[in-house]
Structures are given as structure tokens and as C-alpha cells.
Amino acid sequence: MSDLTDLYQEIILDHTKRPRNFRAIEGCTCAAEGHNPLCGDEVKVFVQMDGDTLSDVAFQGQGCAISRASASMMTGKTQGRTVAEVKSLSSRVRVMLLGASSEPPPELGDLAALSGLRKFPARIKCAMLPWHTLEAALDGKVSATSE
Numbered sequence: 001m002s003d004l005t006d007l008y009q010e011i012i013l014d015h016t017k018r019p020r021n022f023r024a025i026e027g028c029t030c031a032a033e034g035h036n037p038l039c040g041d042e043v044k045v046f047v048q049m050d051g052d053t054l055s056d057v058a059f060q061g062q063g064c065a066i067s068r069a070s071a072s073m074m075t076g077k078t079q080g081r082t083v084a085e086v087k088s089l090s091s092r093v094r095v096m097l098l099g100a101s102s103e104p105p106p107e108l109g110d111l112a113a114l115s116g117l118r119k120f121p122a123r124i125k126c127a128m129l130p131w132h133t134l135e136a137a138l139d140g141k142v143s144a145t146s147e
């Protein structure tokens with residue numbers, strides 16, 4: 001189990017150091033800002049839509065390692081997906097973090113690295129913030145708070 005924990009930490013560290021899609025999208029279809037008052041994380045998520053598909057997803061902001069890593073992984077996993085697929089993915093991440101399933105579903109890929117946070121309820125809000133913010137953007141809202 002410790003090997004897996006090490007792997008998870010490595011994945012999170014890699015995304016924290018070299019966040020993917022850390023940029024703004026000029027003239028994007030929708031965007032929202034998220035705030036996690038408990039930790040001070042702030043994230044802005046940009047989405048470019050092509051019909052019902054998220055053709056590009058990017059983020060900016062400042063926050064702890066977990067919120068950054070989660071946002072970085074999220075942008076990679078949601079590009080090229082439909083709104084329905086993204087919402088389903090988001091709810092699977094939530095279920096994984098809240099510990100309702102013992103094993104992270106394989107389709108979550110690198111996102112499984114966040115499953116180690118189950119033991120740290122305060123950090124779950126950090127991990128969910130980018131997802132809440134992305135869903136807010138897709139729902140036409142401009143801001144989200146991690147609850």
C-alpha cells in the first residue's frame with residue numbers, strides 16, 4: 001500500500017510543479033471563479049465549447065498543492081468530453097473522495113491519486129474546488145464556493 005501512496009504523492013507533486021493547461025483562454029465560451037475560504041484557494045476555470053463538447057479547458061489561480069494538482073488533472077481529463085460526461089466524472093470524483101467506494105474506478109486515471117485525501121476531510125474541499133468551479137461555469141454561473 002505504501003508503494004501506491006508514494007505513486008499517488010508523485011503524481012500530485014508532478015501536477016503541482018508542472019500544472020497542465022495553466023493559462024487563460026481568451027474569448028472562451030464560459031468561465032467561473034471558485035473560492036475555498038477554509039484554505040484560501042482561488043481558481044478560475046476557462047472553458048471553450050464546441051457544440052456540446054469541451055474542446056479546451058484551462059485554469060489559473062493560486063492555492064495549495066492539492067487544489068492546483070486537482071485542477072491540473074481535471075483540465076486534462078475533461079478536454080474533449082461532453083458536458084454530460086464531465087458531470088458524471090465530477091460526481092465520480094466526489095464519490096471517490098467521500099469514500100463511498102473502496103477502490104477508485106479505473107477510468108479516473110491519475111485522479112485516483114486524490115483518493116488518499118479521504119483521511120483529510122479539510123483537503124477534500126481543496127480537491128473538489130476546481131470541479132465545483134467547472135460545473136458552475138457549465139451551468140452559466142460566474143462563481144463557486146467549495147462546500
Ligand code: ZN
Binds near residue numbers: 040041063064067
Ligand atoms: Zn487548499
